[in-house]
Amino acid sequence: MNYKLITFLVFFVFCGALRLLAQPVIRINQLGYLPKAFKTAVLLSPEELIIDKFELYDKISGEKVYEASAEIADASLWGMQSAYRLDFSAFQEAGGFFIQAGATQSPSFHIGNDVYDGTADFVLNYMRQQRCGFNPFLNDSCHLHDGVIVDHPTRSGEQIDVTGGWHDASDYLQYLTTSANATYQMLFAYQQNPEAFGDKYQANGLAGANGIPDILDEARWGLEWLLKMNPAKDEMYNQIADDRDHRGYRLPNKDTVSYGLGKARPVYFVTGKPQGLGKHKNRSTGVASTAAKYASAFALGAQLFDDIDPQLAEVMHQKAEDAWTFALSDPGVFQTACMVSPYFYEEENYIDDMELAAASLYQLSGKDDYQQQARYWGALEPVTPWMALHRARHYQYYPFVNLGHALLAQSANESTSEQFLALMKQGLSHLKHFAGNDPFQLGIPFQWCSNNFVAGAATQARLYRQLSGDETFATLEAALVDWLLGCNPWGTSMICGLPEGGEYPEKPHSSITVLMHETTTGGLVDGPVYRSIYESLRGILLLEPDEYADFQNGKAVYHDDIGDYSSNEPTMDGTASLSFLFSSLEVEGQKDQNMSRVVKDSQGALVRMDTTSRKVYLIFSAHDYNDGGELIAKTLKKHNQKASFFFTGDFYENQDNQKLIARLMKDGHYLGAHSDKHLLYADWEKRDSLLVTREVFEKDLVANYHKMAELGIDPSEAPYFLAPYEWYNEAIVNWSKQLGLQVVNFTTGIRTNADYTTPDMKNYRSSERILNGLKSFENDQPAGLNGAVILIHLGTAAERTDKFYHHLDELLDFLTNKGYQPSRL
Missing domain, CATH: 2.60.40.10 (Immunoglobulins)
Structure with missing residues (x-):
């Protein structure tokens, strides 16, 4: 055997693979x-x-x-x-x-103006997944015995009801620090961009509208927990559980970690002094950072819930003022507690918390003293320290963005507004300096949770541009947003599940992934860290070959791997911090859109046009059969009506069909794509399971359009696409959007699409039944058939002799007699 030849061939193949990868x-x-x-x-x-x-x-x-x-x-x-x-x-x-x-x-x-549509609500999926108490993702409850007071001068060992709130990350600790910030971030997003948020979930997080925007339901979940953690004046709690929690992968409703307190977990009292039940202590110096976070969340909550729940708003108003007084009584930071190891959230600045609390209380009460206090504290910390220093220990300068500056920049007092706009600009100038000639224009430090720095910086840049009209940092702002969505060395979004069909974290460090084999939908992962940090951490072991190995030679590393807790663990507060950013981008797009009342299905396909319009849309599709084409064309001509036709590439290139196609074009009908080869894109049983790759999908659909172009159909005039079998998933809709196309489908509940069924099928429907069903739908729906999309097949198998297209005359008479206007897309 020629071992030298084999060695050479192996080396050749290996080098070829390297060249293939490193493109x-x-x-x-x-x-x-x-x-x-x-x-x-x-x-x-x-x-x-x-x-x-x-x-x-x-x-x-x-x-x-x-x-x-x-x-x-x-x-x-x-x-x-x-x-x-x-x-x-x-x-x-x-x-x-x-x-x-x-x-x-x-x-x-x-x-397009719709690229960010739905993103602000999308991240709430992760917040619901992180709920403690009743968890809608699991449809089960957890930690119902929280908790037992610890480190209280007189009440240690007492039971207190603090069940609720959110788990911090992939562990089940709960911190006031991150939870109050997350609550405020969501409230702030709604305050600034209320039109961006929908209502598809109940207050308990289960599916179903309740008349309240979902983001306010989620924020209320946080506020109600904060009220439990602040049961009386000057009595505050800062944390549930501690690092004894870190006992491996488990679902929260199966949490068996024992703290020696029965089924309960410890609840840490705010002492204002260094804290820790074991040999390890934090470096707390006062209560202000915690008390001020309570104050700001309660103040904004009271303002936004005043119309929804006046009684709750009144309670929060008083709590906000009490918390502010408590914060003034003991200036300093109160940090999270540890026990097993000396690691904790090392928050060292409380001035920004005081500024935000005072500014929020001013918005709530209108008392000038609060604005004066906000200006005083704001001037003490002109720039969030990490922006100026380009470094930070873990959560050393928290929150990552100072929204107090933004509130003061919105002041009607011109002097105040100019002062704090200038401070916001100063911080952004530091980021621009540190970005230098980085290809991605990223001037943030790659400490742990770097994506939180990115979100904070993007939020400040966006707020500054909106409030000042100054576009000095517009490219910086765009680069920060783009980084989170794939314009980074690894080419991946940093948000699990977004966009569907794209590159995003599929294997985050989470028990949900390990035990349920699902990604943590909507969660923002920690993000890249400096190589020096990654290499110094213990317990990191990649479980799979690194798919991004060719891009790990720079200043920071990132791995989509369950084993990398430093860069691939989603966090609750980081996710919440996207609320303002995405809602603002969504609203910007909406301003330039025709925001008619269209309806999209759960996958994102357009299934109904403007529901306030009397127009209805007849669409016809074909791949194999064309037995009804001429009759349909003649009937539409007779009634002087226009419709839309979606054909596969095979149908377009079949010469037997081209006479009909020419006639439809001449008569002014819409002609669109239906795929080239009529491929099935998604599994019938498991809809989110793709049966085609993106490359196959794009190649097939582009071929469909090329065949259309050969017959004189301008692709730019055919932006609507009907998926084959009318079956698709969110990934297909997103891939279509990346081609500049909108997937369209028939209106749910209108069963004209059953006109393909044959008598031997269990789901067979006669033409009479189909037509009567449509009439019943029109009668039963509040909007009738306004904007409805009605699908009819151009032809069917010979086994179906009862062709529905023979009833097109009757259908058109019914529609026009009811005052509807049949239209083309």
Whole structure:
């Protein structure tokens, strides 16, 4: 046997694999870009690459639509030989595109005003998953015996009801520090952008509208826990459980960790002094950081719940003022407690908490003294320290963004507004300085929870731009947002499950993933850490080969691996901090959208147009059969009505069908895509299970459009796409959006789509039954058939002799007699 030859071949194959992996890449925001926003992609190359320009192409037509110069950046920061920023902000047309830079092509992406739609509500999935007490994700309850008071001068050992709130991360500790901040962040997001939030869940987190925006339901869950943790004036608790919790993977409703207190967990009293039940103590110096967090959350809660629950609002108003007085009585920080190890949240600044509390109380009460106090405390900490220092220990400077500055910048007092806008600008100037020539324009420190720094910085940049009108940091703001959604060295979103069908953390450090084999939907993971931090941590063991190995040679590392608790653990407060950012981006897009009352299904497909309009939309689809085509065309012509037709590529290229296609085009009907080969995209039983890859999907759909173009159908005039079998999932809808397309489907409850069934099928429906069902639907629905999409097949199998298209005359008469206007898409 020729071992030398085998060795050479193995080496050759290995080197070939390395070359295959280490190719230049273009990183993008996977959600897409708002048309008028700053839009940048980043090219990274492991080898020296000279790029002068890049081009933007329409994904469907292949037409070049934009060209610009490439901006060279410092590739060495991320262990690369070449890096370029590809700025296409000047291009503002909506659609689906890709970037070509030299021989490197980006993934397809969407430009449109709807790219952030639903994202603010999406992150609430993780907040509900983290609930303590009744957990709607598990449909079960946990920690119902919390808790037993510890470290109280007279009441240690007493039982107190503090069940509720959220678990902090993948452990089940609960901290006032992070929970109060998360509550405030959600309340603030709603205060600033109420129109961004929907109502699909009940107060207990289970599905079903209750007339209250879901974000307020979630914030109330936090507020009610805070009320339990602050049962009386000057009596506050800071924490439930401690690091004895860290006992391996388990679901919260199966938590068996014992603290020697029976079924209860310890509840730490706020003492204002160094705390810890064992040999390890924190470095607490006062109560202000904790008391002020209570005050700000209660103050904003009282303001927003005044109309919803006046009694609750009144209680919180008094609690806010009492907490403020308590904070003034003992200035200093109160840190989280540890026992097993000397690790805790090392919060060292309380001035920002005092500023936010006073500013929130001013908004609530209108008392000038509170605004004066807010200005006083705000001036003491002009810039959040981590922004100026470019470093921080774990939660040393918390919260990561000072919303007190933003509240004061919104003041009607011009002097106050100018003062705090200038301070916000000062902090952002530090970030811009530290970003330097980083390809991703990221001027944040890669400490533990770096994504929280990113979210905080993006929030400040966005608030500053909105309040001042100054766009000095607009590119910085966009870069921070893009980083979280895939424009980073690893090309992954940092939010589990977003976007569906994209690259995102699938294996976060979480018991949900280990035991239930699911990602923690909506959760923001900790994010990349400096290599030095990663290599110094104990207990990290990657469980799978690193899919991002080629991109781990820069200043920070990230792993989508259950074993990496430093970069891939989702956190509750980090997730909540996305509420304002995403709701603000969503509202920005809405301002430029036609916000008619359209209806989308749970997968994101458009299933009903404007429900206030008397228009109805007849759509016809075909792949194999065309027995009804001529009759349908004649009937529509007779009634002088327009409709929409969705055909597969196979149907378009079949010469027997092209006479009909030409007639439909001449008569002014909409002609769209139905896939090229009529592929089944998703499993019938498990809908979220894909049966095609993104590459196969895009190739097939683009082929469908190319065949349409050959017959004179302009792809730009066919933005609606009907999925084959009318079966798809959220990933398919998102992939379609990245091509500039909107998936459309029939209106739920209208069963005309059953016209394909044959008598031997269990679900067979006769044409008479189908028509009567449609009439009943029209009669029973409050909006009737307003905006309804009615699907009819162009032809059916020969076994069905009762063809529904023979009833098209009757259907059109019924619609027009009822005052509806049949229309095309």
